[in-house]
Amino acid sequence: YASRVPLTKAAAVLVNADYDAKGPHSLVRVRDVGVALDWCLHFFSPEPDRPPVGVHPTAVVAKSAKLGQDVAIGALTVVGDGVVIGDRTVIGPSCVLGREITIGKDCELRPQVVIEQHCILKDNVIILSGAKIGNDGFGYTTLDGQHLKIPHIGRVIIEEHVEIGANSCVDRAKCGDTVIHRGSKIDNLVQIAHNVQLGEHNILCAQVGIAGSTSTGKYVVMGGQSGAIDHIHVPDFLQAACQSAITKEFPPGTKVAGFPARETVAYYREQTNLKRLKKLIEEVKSLKADLAREKKPK
Amino acid sequence: YASRVPLTKAAAVLVNADYDAKGPHSLVRVRDVGVALDWCLHFFSPEPDRPPVGVHPTAVVAKSAKLGQDVAIGALTVVGDGVVIGDRTVIGPSCVLGREITIGKDCELRPQVVIEQHCILKDNVIILSGAKIGNDGFGYTTLDGQHLKIPHIGRVIIEEHVEIGANSCVDRAKCGDTVIHRGSKIDNLVQIAHNVQLGEHNILCAQVGIAGSTSTGKYVVMGGQSGAIDHIHVPDFLQAACQSAITKEFPPGTKVAGFPARETVAYYREQTNLKRLKKLIEEVKSLKADLAREKKPK
Amino acid sequence: YASRVPLTKAAAVLVNADYDAKGPHSLVRVRDVGVALDWCLHFFSPEPDRPPVGVHPTAVVAKSAKLGQDVAIGALTVVGDGVVIGDRTVIGPSCVLGREITIGKDCELRPQVVIEQHCILKDNVIILSGAKIGNDGFGYTTLDGQHLKIPHIGRVIIEEHVEIGANSCVDRAKCGDTVIHRGSKIDNLVQIAHNVQLGEHNILCAQVGIAGSTSTGKYVVMGGQSGAIDHIHVPDFLQAACQSAITKEFPPGTKVAGFPARETVAYYREQTNLKRLKKLIEEVKSLKADLAREKKPK
Numbered sequence: 001y002a003s004r005v006p007l008t009k010a011a012a013v014l015v016n017a018d019y020d021a022k023g024p025h026s027l028v029r030v031r032d033v034g035v036a037l038d039w040c041l042h043f044f045s046p047e048p049d050r051p052p053v054g055v056h057p058t059a060v061v062a063k064s065a066k067l068g069q070d071v072a073i074g075a076l077t078v079v080g081d082g083v084v085i086g087d088r089t090v091i092g093p094s095c096v097l098g099r100e101i102t103i104g105k106d107c108e109l110r111p112q113v114v115i116e117q118h119c120i121l122k123d124n125v126i127i128l129s130g131a132k133i134g135n136d137g138f139g140y141t142t143l144d145g146q147h148l149k150i151p152h153i154g155r156v157i158i159e160e161h162v163e164i165g166a167n168s169c170v171d172r173a174k175c176g177d178t179v180i181h182r183g184s185k186i187d188n189l190v191q192i193a194h195n196v197q198l199g200e201h202n203i204l205c206a207q208v209g210i211a212g213s214t215s216t217g218k219y220v221v222m223g224g225q226s227g228a229i230d231h232i233h234v235p236d237f238l239q240a241a242c243q244s245a246i247t248k249e250f251p252p253g254t255k256v257a258g259f260p261a262r263e264t265v266a267y268y269r270e271q272t273n274l275k276r277l278k279k280l281i282e283e284v285k286s287l288k289a290d291l292a293r294e295k296k297p298k
Numbered sequence: 299y300a301s302r303v304p305l306t307k308a309a310a311v312l313v314n315a316d317y318d319a320k321g322p323h324s325l326v327r328v329r330d331v332g333v334a335l336d337w338c339l340h341f342f343s344p345e346p347d348r349p350p351v352g353v354h355p356t357a358v359v360a361k362s363a364k365l366g367q368d369v370a371i372g373a374l375t376v377v378g379d380g381v382v383i384g385d386r387t388v389i390g391p392s393c394v395l396g397r398e399i400t401i402g403k404d405c406e407l408r409p410q411v412v413i414e415q416h417c418i419l420k421d422n423v424i425i426l427s428g429a430k431i432g433n434d435g436f437g438y439t440t441l442d443g444q445h446l447k448i449p450h451i452g453r454v455i456i457e458e459h460v461e462i463g464a465n466s467c468v469d470r471a472k473c474g475d476t477v478i479h480r481g482s483k484i485d486n487l488v489q490i491a492h493n494v495q496l497g498e499h500n501i502l503c504a505q506v507g508i509a510g511s512t513s514t515g516k517y518v519v520m521g522g523q524s525g526a527i528d529h530i531h532v533p534d535f536l537q538a539a540c541q542s543a544i545t546k547e548f549p550p551g552t553k554v555a556g557f558p559a560r561e562t563v564a565y566y567r568e569q570t571n572l573k574r575l576k577k578l579i580e581e582v583k584s585l586k587a588d589l590a591r592e593k594k595p596k
Numbered sequence: 597y598a599s600r601v602p603l604t605k606a607a608a609v610l611v612n613a614d615y616d617a618k619g620p621h622s623l624v625r626v627r628d629v630g631v632a633l634d635w636c637l638h639f640f641s642p643e644p645d646r647p648p649v650g651v652h653p654t655a656v657v658a659k660s661a662k663l664g665q666d667v668a669i670g671a672l673t674v675v676g677d678g679v680v681i682g683d684r685t686v687i688g689p690s691c692v693l694g695r696e697i698t699i700g701k702d703c704e705l706r707p708q709v710v711i712e713q714h715c716i717l718k719d720n721v722i723i724l725s726g727a728k729i730g731n732d733g734f735g736y737t738t739l740d741g742q743h744l745k746i747p748h749i750g751r752v753i754i755e756e757h758v759e760i761g762a763n764s765c766v767d768r769a770k771c772g773d774t775v776i777h778r779g780s781k782i783d784n785l786v787q788i789a790h791n792v793q794l795g796e797h798n799i800l801c802a803q804v805g806i807a808g809s810t811s812t813g814k815y816v817v818m819g820g821q822s823g824a825i826d827h828i829h830v831p832d833f834l835q836a837a838c839q840s841a842i843t844k845e846f847p848p849g850t851k852v853a854g855f856p857a858r859e860t861v862a863y864y865r866e867q868t869n870l871k872r873l874k875k876l877i878e879e880v881k882s883l884k885a886d887l888a889r890e891k892k893p894k
Contacts, residue, residue: 035439041449041472049378049397049415058358060654060671060689075358075376076392078671078689078707080645093358093376094394094412096690096707096725099645110433111376111394111412114690114707114725117645126447128433129394129412130465132762135706135724138783138801141631145815147781147797149722149759151637163447166430166467167487167726169762169784169802174637185445187436188467188489189507189763191784191802191820201445205436206467206489207507207525209785209803209820211838219443224489224507225525225543227803227821227838242509242525243543243557245821245839258557259839259854260867271558273873277571277578283880284581290887291588333737339747339770347676347695347713356656373656373674391656391674391692392710408731409674409692409710424745426731427692427710428763461745464728464765465785483743485734486765486787487805499743503734504765504787505805505823517741522787522805523823523841540807540823541841541855556855569856575869575876582879589886 014040050090050108051075068105086123098134104160116172119156128188130167133158137171137178137194137212150174152194159183165190165206193230205242217252241267312338348388348406349373366403384421396432402458414470417454426486428465431456435469435476435492435510448472450492457481463488463504491528503540515550539565610636646686646704647671664701682719694730700756712768715752724784726763729754733767733774733790733808746770748790755779761786761802789826801838813848837863 005013005021012026014036019027030036051074055061061079068086073079074093083097086105091097095109098116104123109115113127116134127133134156140147154173158180164170165188172178173195180192184202190209192198197215202222209227210216216228217236228234228246235250241257241264250256257267303311303319310324312334317325328334349372353359359377366384371377372391381395384403389395393407396414402421407413411425414432425431432454438445452471456478462468463486470476471493478490482500488507490496495513500520507525508514514526515534526532526544533548539555539562548554555565601609601617608622610632615623626632647670651657657675664682669675670689679693682701687693691705694712700719705711709723712730723729730752736743750769754776760766761784768774769791776788780798786805788794793811798818805823806812812824813832824830824842831846837853837860846852853863 032439032441035441035446038437038439038446038448041451045449045451046416056358058356058654060652076374076672076690092394094374094392094410094690096688098707110414111396112410112430112690112708116706116725118642129414129430130428130467130726130763132708132725132784135762135784138761138781139634140781140799141628141634143628143631145797146757147779147799148631148634150634151641153637153641161444165436166433166469167428167465167763167785169726171762171784183445185436185438188430188433188469189465189487189785193802201443203438203445205509206491207505207803211801211820224509224527225523225821229820229838241557242527243541243839259837266871269874270870273877274568274572274870275564276877277575277873278567280877280880281571281574281578283884284578284585287585287880287883287887288581290891291585291592294592294887294890330737330739333739333744336735336737336744336746339749343747343749344714354656356654374672392672392690392708408712409694410708410728427712427728428726428765459742463734464731464767465726465763481743483734483736486728486731486767487763487785499741501736501743503807504789505803522807522825523821539855540825541839566856572866572870573862575873576865579869579872579876582876582883585883586879589883589890592890593886 051093056093074111080117092129101134110166116156119158119172121158122160122182124161125158126163128164128166128168131164132167132169133164134172135169137174139174139194139212154178154195156180159200162186168192170196187224199236239264349391354391372409378415390427399432408464414454417456417470419456420458420480422459423456424461426462426464426466429462430465430467431462432470433467435472437472437492437510452476452493454478457498460484466490468494485522497534537562647689652689670707676713688725697730706762712752715754715768717754718756718778720757721754722759724760724762724764727760728763728765729760730768731765733770735770735790735808750774750791752776755796758782764788766792783820795832835860 051072053070055073056075058075059073059077062081065079065083072090077095079097080099082100084102089107091109092111094112096114103121107125109127110129114132119134136152139150156178159182161183164186168190170192171194180198181200186204187206189207193212195213199216200218202220205224207225208222211230213231216234221239223242226240226244235252237253239255244257244261245259247260255264257264349370351368353371354373356373357371357375360379362379363377363381370388375393377395378397380398382400387405389407390409392410394412401419405423407425408427412430417432434450437448454476457480459481462484466488468490469492478496479498484502485504487505491510493511497514498516500518503522505523506520509528511529514532519537521540524538524542533550535551537553542555542559543557545558553562555562647668651669652671654671655669655673658677660677661675661679668686673691675693676695678696680698685703687705688707690708692710699717703721705723706725710728715730732748735746752774755778757779760782764786766788767790776794777796782800783802785803789808791809795812796814798816801820803821804818807826809827812830818836819838822836822840831848833849835851840853840857841855843856851860853860
């Protein structure tokens with residue numbers, strides 16, 4: 001867009017620090033124009049639709065709950081016994097907070113979020129509408145043909161600056177904790193099973209599934225509808241293509257695709273070769289015929 | 299079933315217009331027996347389970363909300379400031395309607411639907427229970443290793459005669475609007491990301507995911523668990539097999555399958571050829587041996 | 597762990613019936629140590645977070661509803677006309693039970709479950725938070741380019757000892773019933789379409805989708821993100837790998853993978869052969885060149 005800067009009628013223009021032309025308008029020098037532009041959207045945002053500070057008269061808040069300074073609790077929200085909520089946290093309407101959960105400061109829960117008993121949210125956590133945190137994990141023992149439910153007595157811990165998308169689910173641990181480590185961002189309709197340890201600063205796109213007891217490193221990126229099987233470790237910086245399924249260990253930074261997931265470059269090469277397979281089958285047939293003809297005359 | 303028509307004890311029989319036999323029973327000539335039969339189910343439906351006209355005393359409705367004629371608001375539903383609801387629209391129990399949303403006439407929201415602020419539903423829209431409309435899109439800028447949330451100041455617009463399934467999610471746009479165009483039908487647990495433009499009369503089966511800023515043409519059909527990546531256009535009349543992932547442009551009317559999606563016929567041929575690959579490997583090995591033997595004697 | 601038994605400081609040790617060593621501690625002989633250990637977790641579980649027996653004053657319960665002995669109804673839950681709830685059943689906060697549904701004894705519904713009209717839950721059913729039971733199936737007839745909604749006048753029947761995961765959906769039948777047969781366990785975010793007959797003791801992992809009118813036998817296991825197309829039968833004891841899509845009939849006990857699903861062993865062999873395809877293409881090219889050279893001299 002650099003060539004158009006002199007022509008714009010805007011009052012001010014965001015430019016990178018090394019931009020050297022001048023114009024009639026003010027130049028605002030920034031480290032990264034893209035980041036700065038996204039940041040500026042904050043100034044154009046309508047006032048957020050949040051319940052005001054205080055407890056809405058229709059909310060059902062246990063007497064033993066402890067609310068910090070300037071906490072907002074929306075209409076028709078249930079807050080259980082012994083819940084602790086940190087300063088400035090906003091709980092939207094129609095949420096259910098189970099017994100003895102702890103929520104940090106400056107968190108935001110959108111409408112119809114459910115947090116089950118004993119779970120912990122640290123500071124600056126955002127949970128979008130309909131997400132369900134702390135359900136029993138999916139674990140059974142089979143005895144005489146009956147699947148018997150295994151108690152899940154662990155918790156879910158969600159660390160600082162995590163965001164969890166609409167209608168996503170994070171299950172509580174059988175023992176110990178399911179942990180979403182700091183800075184990770186989870187899109188809508190994602191499944192995080194019991195005892196998962198999701199590393200720091202992961203990006204999980206919509207409809208991803210992480211099976212039980214699997215852990216991930218830092219800065220893992222999982223594309224939409226991809227998954228990882230249970231009891232494996234996904235290394236730092238791995239990037240999984242959409243719809244891939246991680247079934248084994250990889251070195252850090254690997255880009256993978258397919259089921260079972262292999263390196264993306266290998267996967268795409270295989271798919272390209274697959275297109276040539278029909279011709280190859282014909283070539284081999286023709287080679288066999290040729291060779292047979294060669295043999296005969298002797 | 300034509301041969302059985304004379305034998306039936308039914309009082310009346312639906313037949314296509316060109317049906318020429320007669321019987322003791324009444325024949326009801328219709329353009330399409332299948333369509334007519336489905337239509338007749340309406341007469342056998344139990345009375346629908348909808349809240350009666352009026353506002354349930356436990357609903358929390360902002361004074362500034364404007365309700366049309368014969369609107370029904372169910373128990374424990376929250377209606378925010380400045381909401382406008384058209385005539386005869388029915389909002390089920392336990393829904394949350396955010397500030398300044400507009401809903402048209404003859405719409406129906408089943409229980410526990412959430413519509414976030416400023417979104418627009420036109421006439422005759424049906425939203426099944428638990429669907430979440432208007433959450434922030436999944437967008438971040440990464441600066442110094444931190445994923446920073448990008449504000450989403452756009453809206454969701456849902457046009458006439460759209461139906462959205464249970465627990466599905468449609469995210470608001472970063473800027474501008476996410477639009478579901480008229481007549482499209484979306485099944486359960488579907489993800490529609492920010493800034494998507496879903497064309498008219500699309501059919502999206504359960505668990506489909508459409509990534510950010512992608513658009514679709516008219517009459518697109520996407521099978522269960524299929525998806526489309528971000529920033530592409532899916533053409534009119536494309537049909538995607540279940541679990542396919544559309545990653546590039548196709549001509550209108552293409553039928554696709556696989557990841558990355560290619561023409562369905564090609565995909566199935568490849569899968570068939572893949573089965574022959576083992577034999578082919580053996581044949582090539584044997585050919586090499588044969589050829590080596592041929593060469594030697596000379 | 598057998599060698600470590602003599603060394604443990606535990607007061608008691610669970611051992612299999614045939615364990616023959618002795619120790620200073622008590623040995624508790626059991627049929628299956630794994631099962632027994634999971635069972636023992638019950639004794640370490642915190643008291644469950646359930647509403648107390650009785651109806652919470654904020655619940656909205658129709659006068660015509662019939663509640664059994666020791667039923668608990670949580671805060672802000674809606675119970676419709678003619679609902680029947682069996683003894684000792686616990687309905688969590690913020691649920692919506694539609695008209696004339698029947699729920700058996702000793703069931704548990706966690707928060708924000710929706711059950712639509714006329715559905716039936718038998719005894720000992722557990723439904724986790726946010727699950728939606730009894731929405732209209734996804735069925736339309738297309739006439740003059742418009743998709744017309746087909747009425748769904750059937751029900752959902754959920755038999756004894758079934759568990760359904762968080763935010764999962766089970767749709768009502770067009771006619772007749774969608775049935776989840778006894779003992780089946782369904783994880784989070786699963787889609788069960790209209791008229792499905794899910795057999796006894798199935799295990800459906802997270803994000804599975806079963807399309808309309810499909811039936812399954814006994815003890816079917818479906819891995820995460822797998823699916824079955826509509827109108828097929830999945831046989832007893834079939835095991836589907838994660839992300840597989842069942843599109844045809846198989847013999848009982850088959851293990852399948854891929855799209856379209858084939859036997860798992862075949863699928864993996866194909867994927868292995870696929871890796872060799874590049875080399876094979878080169879070998880055939882080289883063979884052709886060799887053979888051409890052979891021919892020329894004559």
